[in-house]
Amino acid sequence: MRLSRYFLPVMKESPADAQIVSHKLMLRAGLVRQQAAGIYAWLPLGLRVLKKIEQIVREEQDRSGAIELLMPTLQAADLWRQSGRYDAYGPEMLRITDRHEREMLYGPTNEEMVTAIFRDAAKSYRDLPRTLYHIQWKFRDEVRPRFGVMRGRELLKKDAYTFDQDEVSARHSYNRMFVAYLNTFARMGLRAIPMQADTGPIGGDLSHEFIVLAPTGESDVFYHANWEKPAELSSVDFEDVDGLQGVVSGYTADYAATDEKRDAGREAEAGDQLRLSRGVEVGHIFYFGTKYSAPMGLKIQGQDGGEVVPHMGSYGIGVSRLMGAIIEASHDDKGIIWPEAIAPYAVGLINMRADDAACTQAADELYAQLQAAGIEVLYDDRDERGGAKFATMDLIGLPWQIVIGPKGLEKGVVELKRRATGERVELAPADAVAKVAGK
Amino acid sequence: MRLSRYFLPVMKESPADAQIVSHKLMLRAGLVRQQAAGIYAWLPLGLRVLKKIEQIVREEQDRSGAIELLMPTLQAADLWRQSGRYDAYGPEMLRITDRHEREMLYGPTNEEMVTAIFRDAAKSYRDLPRTLYHIQWKFRDEVRPRFGVMRGRELLKKDAYTFDQDEVSARHSYNRMFVAYLNTFARMGLRAIPMQADTGPIGGDLSHEFIVLAPTGESDVFYHANWEKPAELSSVDFEDVDGLQGVVSGYTADYAATDEKRDAGREAEAGDQLRLSRGVEVGHIFYFGTKYSAPMGLKIQGQDGGEVVPHMGSYGIGVSRLMGAIIEASHDDKGIIWPEAIAPYAVGLINMRADDAACTQAADELYAQLQAAGIEVLYDDRDERGGAKFATMDLIGLPWQIVIGPKGLEKGVVELKRRATGERVELAPADAVAKVAGK
Numbered sequence: 001m002r003l004s005r006y007f008l009p010v011m012k013e014s015p016a017d018a019q020i021v022s023h024k025l026m027l028r029a030g031l032v033r034q035q036a037a038g039i040y041a042w043l044p045l046g047l048r049v050l051k052k053i054e055q056i057v058r059e060e061q062d063r064s065g066a067i068e069l070l071m072p073t074l075q076a077a078d079l080w081r082q083s084g085r086y087d088a089y090g091p092e093m094l095r096i097t098d099r100h101e102r103e104m105l106y107g108p109t110n111e112e113m114v115t116a117i118f119r120d121a122a123k124s125y126r127d128l129p130r131t132l133y134h135i136q137w138k139f140r141d142e143v144r145p146r147f148g149v150m151r152g153r154e155l156l157k158k159d160a161y162t163f164d165q166d167e168v169s170a171r172h173s174y175n176r177m178f179v180a181y182l183n184t185f186a187r188m189g190l191r192a193i194p195m196q197a198d199t200g201p202i203g204g205d206l207s208h209e210f211i212v213l214a215p216t217g218e219s220d221v222f223y224h225a226n227w228e229k230p231a232e233l234s235s236v237d238f239e240d241v242d243g244l245q246g247v248v249s250g251y252t253a254d255y256a257a258t259d260e261k262r263d264a265g266r267e268a269e270a271g272d273q274l275r276l277s278r279g280v281e282v283g284h285i286f287y288f289g290t291k292y293s294a295p296m297g298l299k300i301q302g303q304d305g306g307e308v309v310p311h312m313g314s315y316g317i318g319v320s321r322l323m324g325a326i327i328e329a330s331h332d333d334k335g336i337i338w339p340e341a342i343a344p345y346a347v348g349l350i351n352m353r354a355d356d357a358a359c360t361q362a363a364d365e366l367y368a369q370l371q372a373a374g375i376e377v378l379y380d381d382r383d384e385r386g387g388a389k390f391a392t393m394d395l396i397g398l399p400w401q402i403v404i405g406p407k408g409l410e411k412g413v414v415e416l417k418r419r420a421t422g423e424r425v426e427l428a429p430a431d432a433v434a435k436v437a438g439k
Numbered sequence: 440m441r442l443s444r445y446f447l448p449v450m451k452e453s454p455a456d457a458q459i460v461s462h463k464l465m466l467r468a469g470l471v472r473q474q475a476a477g478i479y480a481w482l483p484l485g486l487r488v489l490k491k492i493e494q495i496v497r498e499e500q501d502r503s504g505a506i507e508l509l510m511p512t513l514q515a516a517d518l519w520r521q522s523g524r525y526d527a528y529g530p531e532m533l534r535i536t537d538r539h540e541r542e543m544l545y546g547p548t549n550e551e552m553v554t555a556i557f558r559d560a561a562k563s564y565r566d567l568p569r570t571l572y573h574i575q576w577k578f579r580d581e582v583r584p585r586f587g588v589m590r591g592r593e594l595l596k597k598d599a600y601t602f603d604q605d606e607v608s609a610r611h612s613y614n615r616m617f618v619a620y621l622n623t624f625a626r627m628g629l630r631a632i633p634m635q636a637d638t639g640p641i642g643g644d645l646s647h648e649f650i651v652l653a654p655t656g657e658s659d660v661f662y663h664a665n666w667e668k669p670a671e672l673s674s675v676d677f678e679d680v681d682g683l684q685g686v687v688s689g690y691t692a693d694y695a696a697t698d699e700k701r702d703a704g705r706e707a708e709a710g711d712q713l714r715l716s717r718g719v720e721v722g723h724i725f726y727f728g729t730k731y732s733a734p735m736g737l738k739i740q741g742q743d744g745g746e747v748v749p750h751m752g753s754y755g756i757g758v759s760r761l762m763g764a765i766i767e768a769s770h771d772d773k774g775i776i777w778p779e780a781i782a783p784y785a786v787g788l789i790n791m792r793a794d795d796a797a798c799t800q801a802a803d804e805l806y807a808q809l810q811a812a813g814i815e816v817l818y819d820d821r822d823e824r825g826g827a828k829f830a831t832m833d834l835i836g837l838p839w840q841i842v843i844g845p846k847g848l849e850k851g852v853v854e855l856k857r858r859a860t861g862e863r864v865e866l867a868p869a870d871a872v873a874k875v876a877g878k
Contacts, residue, residue, distance in 0.1 A: 007506050007569055009560030033556055035511055035518075036543065041556055042509040044571075050509070067446050070481040070489070072474055072593045073512060073576060074545075079474075091538045096545075099530045099580045104475065106513075106535075106545075117472055117480055121448030126821075130446055132483075137512060137576065141538045154511045382565075 001345070002367075003380045007044050009033075010392055020216045022327035023148030025336050029396045031323070038145025038153030045396060046323070048344035050156065053322050054135055056187050056341065057158045064180035064238050066131040066160050071113050073137055077103035079112045082296045094141045106139035111292045111314055114161045118310075119298040122163070127300060128310060129169050131176070133160035135319060150218075150280065150324040160315040165302065167289070170311040174206065174287050175244040177315045179234050181210050181283050182251065184317065186231035188326060189339030192282055193227045194251060196261040209258060210283035210317075214328040217278030223256035225273040280325040287313040336397030337420050345378040347436050348393040352405035354383040363404045366414065366429050373437050394419065400436050404429075440784070441806075442819045446483050448472075449831055459655045461766035462587030464775050468835045470762070477584025477592030484835060485762070487783035489595065492761050493574055495626050495780065496597045503619035503677050505570040505599050510552050512576055516542035518551045521735045533580045545578035550731045550753055553600045557749075558737040561602070566739060567749060568608050570615070572599035574758060589657075589719065589763040599754040604741065606728070609750040613645065613726050614683040616754045618673050620649050620722050621690065623756065625670035627765060628778030631721055632666045633690060635700040648697060649722035649756075653767040656717030662695035664712040719764040726752040775836030776859050784817040786875050787837040789829070791844035793822040802843045805853065805868050812876050833858065839875050843868075 014024040026032050031046030042050055058068065074096065080086035086105075094106040107113070114132055122128070135158045145153050162173035178194065185192035190212055197209040211221055236247050255266045255274070267274050290309045293299070302308040318325075330337045340346065347370060351363035363381065370377040378398065380389045386405070393401050401417040408414055413426040416435060427435070453463040465471050470485030481489055497507065513535065519525035525544075533545040546552070553571055561567070574597045584592050601612035617633065624631035629651055636648040650660055675686050694705045694713070706713050729748045732738070741747040757764075769776045779785065786809060790802035802820065809816040817837060819828045825844070832840050842854040852865040855874060866874070 004565070005504070005506075005569075007508070007560065007571060030560075033559065035552060035555075036513070036515040036541075039511045039513055041511060041552065043556075044506050044508050047507060047509045065444070067444075067483050068486060069446070069483050070486045072478045072480060074475070074478055074578065074593055076475040094535065094537060096533065096535050098533060099582065102475075113474060113480065116474075117482075120472065121446070121469075126443070130444075132446060139513065143538065154513055 001378050003378060004382050006378070008396075009043070010395060018148065020147050020150070020328070021331060022150065022216075022324040025327050025331060025395075026148050026324065029336055032149065038142055038151070040149060040152060040154070045344045049323055049338070049342055050320060052342040052344075053188065054156070054158075054319050057184055057317055057319060058135060060180045060184040060187070061133050061158065061160060063183075064131070064176045066133045066180075068134060069132055070134045070136060071107070071110050071117075073106055073139070074104050075107045075113055077105055079116060080105065082116070083112050083292055084295065085112065092140045092142065094139045108138055108140045109314070109316075110134070110136075110159055111161065111312075112296065115292045115296045115298050115312070118163055119296060122298075122300050122310075124301045125165060125303045125308065128308075129162065129164045129173055131160055131162045131173060133158060133315075148324055149320045152320065155318065156320040158317040158319055162313040162315070163310045164312075165308050165310065167311055170287055170289075170313060172241050172244065174285065174313055175248045176238050177285050177313070178208065178248050178251075179236055179238070179244060181285065181315075181317070182231070183233050185210065185212070185282065186233050187341055188322070189341060190282075190326060190329060191227070191231045193221070193223055193256045193279070195221060195223070195256045195258050197258050197284070198260045206287040208285050209281050210285075211258070211279035212282050212325045212329055213277045214280050214325065215278055216328055217280045219279060219281070220259045221256070221277055221279040222259075222262055222267060223275050223277070224254040224270045225275055226254040227256055228275070280321075280328060281318070282322050282325050283315075283317045285313065285315045287311070331397070334391075335395035338397045338399060340399050343399050344396070345376040345398050347375055347377045347400045347402060348396070348398040349377050349379045350386070350389045350393060350401060350403045351379070351381055352386045352389070352403060354381060356406055358409055359404055359406055362409055362429070366402065366404065366433070369429070369433050370436070373433055375433070375436055402432050402436070440817050442817060443821050445817070447835075448482070449834060457587065459586050459589070459767070460770060461589065461655075461763040464766050464770060464834075465587050465763065468775055471588065477581055477590070479588060479591060479593070484783045488762055488777070488781055489759060491781040491783075492627065493595070493597075493758050496623055496756055496758060497574060499619045499623040499626070500572050500597065500599060502622075503570070503615045505572045505615075505619075507573060508556075508571055509573045509575060510546070510549050510556070512545055512578070513543050514546045514552055516544055518555060519544065521555070522551050522731055523734065524551065531579045531581065533578045547577055547579050548753070548755075549573070549575075549598055550600065550751075551735065554731045554735045554737050554751070557602055558735060561737075561739050561749075563740045564604060564742045564747065566602075567747075568601065568603045568612055570599055570601045570612060572597060572754075587763055588759045591759065594757065595759040597756040597758055601752040601754070602749045603751075604747050604749065606750055609726055609728075609752060611680050611683065613724065613752055614687045615677050616724050616752070617647065617687050617690075618675055618677070618683060620724065620754075620756070621670070622672050624649065624651070624721065625672050626780055627761070628780060629721075629765060629768060630666070630670045632660070632662055632695045632718070634660060634662070634695045634697050636697050636723070637699045645726040647724050648720050649724075650697070650718035651721050651764045651768055652716045653719050653764065654717055655767055656719045658718060658720075659698045660695070660716055660718040661698075661701055661706065662714050662716070663693040663709045664714055665693040666695055667714070719760075719767060720757070721761050721764050722754075722756045724752065724754045726750070770836070773830075774834035777836045777838060779838050782836070782838050784815040784837050786814055786816045786839045786841060787832040787835070788816050788818045789825070789832060789840060789842045790818075790820055791825045791828070791842060793820060795845055797848055798843055798845055801848055801868070805841065805843065805872070808868070808872050809875070812872055814872070814875055841871050841875070
């Protein structure tokens with residue numbers, strides 16, 4: 001993409017109302033613009049990151065055996081009366097009346113709807129187990145929206161729902177998601193620690209929050225130092241019940257808990273390996289048995305001919321919130337440092353002298369070569385000062401920068417810079433392409 | 440995907456409230472389920488089609504030079520007061536009050552918001568021309584939602600907005616979209632005819648509706664018989680102003696108009712080549728000058744230092760509606776016949792005898808081979824009668840079916856069926872894979 005034809009409104013100064021670094025940087029780097037309290041438009045660069053995060057989430061859900069569907073944003077109030085939650089849910093639920101005075105709501109979550117969909121379709125034990133998920137815009141009418149997309153009102157979430165014939169099977173479904181979540185966050189370059197957590201108003205008896213460590217986090221977290229080692233992908237077979245349980249047991253052997261679930265005994269055990277930090281919740285998984293299936297009349301024919309009320313769980317990832325969490329975890333004083341897997345472009349190509357025919361020709365050629373190599377490149381071809389171009393590239397945090405200027409061209413080289421380390425090397429244009437392509 | 444692990448609730452009978460064939464088939468084939476009047480959940484098979492339609496729309500928008508962003512579903516009422524439309528818009532606009540009694544709305548369209556976003560970012564003539572688009576869920580509170588997704592309330596639309604320094608430049612932007620739309624629909628196997636149309640409440644002085652012919656269409660349309668030839672992709676250079684105008688002029692030379700824009704003179708010219716049909720609107724493009732930019736204070740510095748009020752246009756495609764339109768245009772009495780480009784899977788693989796070890800082994804192997812060849816395959820591995828499997832495959836309309844049964848296996852062959860023609864051939868499994876892969 002040529003910057004001269006793109007839409008990237010960066011800002012030099014941070015807006016006064018942005019308190020935390022991810023909010024400031026998302027506004028300054030032209031990723032989002034606020035449209036109302038807690039409601040954001042995703043500008044082109046931000047949307048690219050959002051889609052990459054979403055796609056990683058999707059791929060790991062699919063790999064774990066979950067099936068994607070898409071439920072609507074608006075729901076009928078009557079559906080929520082079936083579970084008893086319509087009256088129980090507080091003012092965070094945005095209640096709406098349509099032109100025919102029907103009571104509706106902008107869904108904050110989908111337990112009721114997915115239970116009704118499954119109830120109307122599933123007939124027998126052959127329809128179990130199943131995991132259904134969607135990636136969908138939700139609304140939570142926060143009383144004080146703040147911290148940008150970290151506590152917004154209109155938010156993109158992945159929510160999955162599991163249906164099993166009994167608790168043993170449900171535990172395996174829970175384990176699938178547990179491992180899928182670890183892999184999801186690891187692919188984004190994040191260490192997200194699963195912590196025992198309260199189940200909250202949603203109910204149930206088994207629950208983990210996945211928390212990214214960040215000094216600006218919203219809550220205190222306590223964990224064993226073993227969690228400080230970098231995240232790794234698990235290449236487990238999701239059908240292998242025992243193998244999966246082993247992976248989950250291995251992870252949960254290391255202590256990690258939120259404030260509400262601290263365990264003095266395990267903390268004493270950890271001794272000087274106990275760590276305290278603040279964290280940002282990016283995912284939450286629950287097993288809640290028949291909390292929704294029973295009152296909503298979801299039942300199927302079991303293998304023995306009897307009636308089975310499926311056990312359920314729900315599993316959320318804050319997709320839009322993740323972008324904030326990643327920036328909190330990966331930035332410096334110049335701007336964002338995107339992990340490669342979710343960077344909006346892999347390379348920023350800077351033409352230092354757009355008014356110089358030789359520079360422009362060399363930059364145009366390199367742009368074409370990078371594109372031909374299948375590399376996503378943002379090309380700053382504008383007639384601007386070099387200093388402004390450098391500042392913009394550092395701010396938007398693409399993993400690589402390639403700089404073409406007249407002095408280097410005389411020597412037949414360009415400058416390749418690694419955003420994360422600041423390391424620079426001069427090399428021939430073809431070698432820069434190869435390096436960026438990982439060859 | 441193995442059907443034994445999928446979520447595909449097909450129905451034998453059409454629900455009584457479905458009046459048109461696309462609505463009936465979308466329910467029967469397990470593509471959607473109604474959640475409230477005019478509000479649908481997209482089940483896994485339907486979501487796959489929706490995403491393929493969306494992706495074709497996206498690719499052709501990108502190719503034409505448009506830049507994707509994503510605006511939120513909820514908007515502040517005050518934004519619409521800037522254009523004067525908040526009071527002017529009728530009860531189709533879903534008005535919402537949040538917990539702080541702020542007036543909001545679920546966006547039916549985005550002229551105001553995109554104008555405000557562009558106003559806050561664009562400074563000079565260098566920021567023009569630009570085309571911004573998004574693919575987003577919208578809400579129109581139809582008084583009588585019906586015809587399934589064809590006239591739903593929560594709907595997925597692509598809407599693009601062009602910003603130009605004057606009418607001449609705006610015409611070129613309009614032409615880009617005109618050709619992008621023709622290519623978009625052609626890739627889906629549709630002949631969509633651009634027709635002169637009223638600009639309606641949105642205002643402006645240049646407008647085309649893109650209409651797919653269907654006997655169940657919502658309005659009468661009139662066109663020259665030349666439009667009956669199959670759609671072709673234009674491989675035009677979108678930067679070539681004159682070339683693009685030539686393509687548009689070529690297409691519009693053949694008469695086509697909706698009821699409101701009939702032209703007796705041109706109809707007389709067409710003579711016995713004049714055709715009358717009914718049609719389904721799948722896209723609509725408008726040029727409306729400074730209708731929004733002027734009242735909303737969007738102005739930039741022109742090349743001569745003076746002030747320029749950008750000329751705008753808006754360009755919609757009904758992404759969710761397209762699925763209904765495609766089914767209206769492509770089905771038979773057994774079910775849907777998906778065009779290849781948007782089929783949820785390319786191949787349906789049927790194991791006729793899941794209780795026969797040899798059949799199951801052969802089917803499992805072929806399933807693995809198809810997947811290894813990168814072919815999307817839905818594998819009916821269930822222990823069901825062959826008749827039910829055939830009926831389901833015809834209903835869901837995948838382009839190819841491969842049937843594995845004990846008699847064929849003895850001869851070393853499988854049966855390959857083309858859904859569109861019903862044509863069947865027996866051939867070796869490897870040859871079936873090659874044929875389906877287009878080799």
